[in-house]
Amino acid sequence: MSLVKTLRSTFINRFHQKPLLVRSPGRVNIIGEHTDYNEGFVLPAAIDKAAYLAVSLREDDEIHLVALDLNDTYSVRLSDLKPVVDVNWPNYILGSVAQFAKRGIPLRGFNAVLTSEVPIGAGLSSSAAVECATVFALNELLQARIERLAMVRMAQKAEHEYAGVMCGIMDQFASMMGKKDHVMKLDCRSLEYEYIPFRLEGIKVLLLNTHVKHSLASSEYNARRKECETAVAWVREHVQEVNSLRDVTEEMLDKFVITRDQLIDKRSRFVVQEIERLKVACKDLQDGDLISLGKKMFATHDGLSKMYEVSCKELDWLVDQVRNHEAVIGSRMMGGGFGGCTINLVKEDAVEELVATLKPAYEKEMNLPLTHYVASIENGTELIQS
Ligand code: GLA
Numbered sequence: 001m002s003l004v005k006t007l008r009s010t011f012i013n014r015f016h017q018k019p020l021l022v023r024s025p026g027r028v029n030i031i032g033e034h035t036d037y038n039e040g041f042v043l044p045a046a047i048d049k050a051a052y053l054a055v056s057l058r059e060d061d062e063i064h065l066v067a068l069d070l071n072d073t074y075s076v077r078l079s080d081l082k083p084v085v086d087v088n089w090p091n092y093i094l095g096s097v098a099q100f101a102k103r104g105i106p107l108r109g110f111n112a113v114l115t116s117e118v119p120i121g122a123g124l125s126s127s128a129a130v131e132c133a134t135v136f137a138l139n140e141l142l143q144a145r146i147e148r149l150a151m152v153r154m155a156q157k158a159e160h161e162y163a164g165v166m167c168g169i170m171d172q173f174a175s176m177m178g179k180k181d182h183v184m185k186l187d188c189r190s191l192e193y194e195y196i197p198f199r200l201e202g203i204k205v206l207l208l209n210t211h212v213k214h215s216l217a218s219s220e221y222n223a224r225r226k227e228c229e230t231a232v233a234w235v236r237e238h239v240q241e242v243n244s245l246r247d248v249t250e251e252m253l254d255k256f257v258i259t260r261d262q263l264i265d266k267r268s269r270f271v272v273q274e275i276e277r278l279k280v281a282c283k284d285l286q287d288g289d290l291i292s293l294g295k296k297m298f299a300t301h302d303g304l305s306k307m308y309e310v311s312c313k314e315l316d317w318l319v320d321q322v323r324n325h326e327a328v329i330g331s332r333m334m335g336g337g338f339g340g341c342t343i344n345l346v347k348e349d350a351v352e353e354l355v356a357t358l359k360p361a362y363e364k365e366m367n368l369p370l371t372h373y374v375a376s377i378e379n380g381t382e383l384i385q386s
Contacts, residue, residue, distance in 0.1 A: 004052060004280055004384065007115050008371050011054040013039055015111040017050045019054035020140055023131035026050065026118035026342055027174035028205060029127045030198075031293075031300055032278035034308060036168025036226055038245035039189035040275035043282065044170055045198060046178020047375040051116035051129035052136045052384075058109035059297040063097065065090055069116040078107055083162045083237050089114070090125040092127050095162025096134035099154035105144050112137075121213040123333075127163060131155035136176070136381045147275025150190060155317060165218045167336075176250075178380030185239050189246055196285060198377055203290065203329065204344045205375045206269055208358065210314040212339030220310065224267060231268035245271045257345035270307035273298060294330030294345055298323060301332035301342075310337030314366050318342045320360060328354070 002198055004021065011019045025046040030044040057062075061078040067089050074090040081098055084090045093112060093128050097337040100107055112134075118126040135151045135158070138144070146154070155172035158271050177184060198243055236242045242252070245268055253272065258265040277296050284293040301319050305311035315333040319342055322328040327350030334343040346354060353371045361369040 003115055004119065005318075007054050007068065007113055008054050010066070011056075011111070011113045014066065014113070015056065015064070015189060017056040017111065019056045019111075019113070020137055022053045022055070022133045022137045022140075022381065023050045023384050024053070024129045024136065024175050025178055025228070026129050027171055027172065027178070028207070028241060028375055028377075029191055030343070031281045031297055032170075032229045033276050033300060033332075033334070034224065034310070034336075035271060035278065036170040036186075036188040037166070037225055038168075038271045038275070039243070040246050040271065041278045041282075042168075042170045042173075042186050042188060043183050043196075043278060043285075044186070045183040045377045046174055046380045048123070048378045049117045049119075049124065049373075049375070050378075051114065051118055051126065051133050051145050053112055053114050053130070053133040053137055055110055055112045055134075055141060057079055057085065057141050057206055059105075060109045061096070062109040064109075064111045065093055065367060066113040068113055078109060081163075081368045084315070088163065089130075090229070091162040092130040092158060093134045095158030096131050097138065098161065099135065099157055100138055100142065102157075103141060103144075103146075103154075108142065109136070109304075112140065119209065121339065122207075122209050123335030123337075124207070125171035125175060125335070127159060127165075128155060128167075128175045131158045132172055132175040132381045134158075138385075140383065148176055163218075166222050174314055174380070176381045178378060180379050181377050182360060183377070189244070196282065198247075198285070200290065202348045204346055204348050206336075206344040206349055206351055207341045207373050207375055208344060209316050209371045209373075210312070210318065210339055210366075211346035211371065212312055220338060224310065225307065227267040228271060230244050230261075231264050234260060234264070246275060248272050266307045270303045273280075273303060290345065294328075297330030297332045297345070300370075302331055308337075312361075314339070315342055315369065317365065318358070318362065318370075321356070321361070322346075322370070325350075325354065 327347040329345040
């Protein structure tokens, strides 16, 4: 039985109601990492792996949740809404519910069943997918008429307030706003965005999952954010117009940051370089110069690994293995870091052989499984036929 059929029948058997069904995808990001919360640019796209949520309203004020894949349930009254401490998954849903309350939208109790194909901890934004699905579904059911961009913000706030990760806007934006066969160039300061066609003749987006769970991710992520803010504060002591690393140049870092602290300099310099790198990479993509784009992906990886220090040995190993491979156009770690996937642009006819070579070598070297998947670029959050 297909995923959606199982979801629907589980819902009906359990709650005896007909649900609204929502699909909300995971994402990839071609380039522009750790730039979103520094008001820079990102270049993400929604993918064909998604979270699916079946939802219907109740007459009372109770929320009943089922996580199909985890075989777990959680229930709470609307009046007791707060972050859950011992398990994480309800937080993505409850955090999203809380945003409606904060906007003064009258809430109702509801039933929901969740299932997802987005692997957890793989850097493909499984949590953003659930948050976007929840906000989207409740917006429909409560007839709240909230615009998509505002829903993106609500989903991001759910992550901040209930999951405790001070993430930027990229993941929720990509999940909610994705468009088939397009990447999105998003200005994370103004939230202006542009869809850029991404149909690369004979080239595939290959994701290689290290199976390293990014357990450090949330604490280190929040720490990186603080380091960036420190650099901005130091520059602002001299240049008042500076509000974020988006406004900072390498010359400013030379003058006001490296002299004070090498680590803060390294972190912020990566971000300043990455914001510039993305702009040129977008031009490469529009000009069809994939070789140049690919080189920038490798450069991004090196910066993330050596300057921003959010990689790990498994990610570095995978990127190094393909660095001089004739069929690999670009490769880098993707997302927050400390585990998860590498994203690789690979010539189509070489994918199978590449994976067949890498898999046993990785498994021997790292004593971990290596899984792969070829991502296609799909639409963002949407209703599906029930
Ligand atoms: C995580 C966050 C995003 C972004 C990336 C790094 O995925 O959720 O907001 O900061 O890391 O680019």
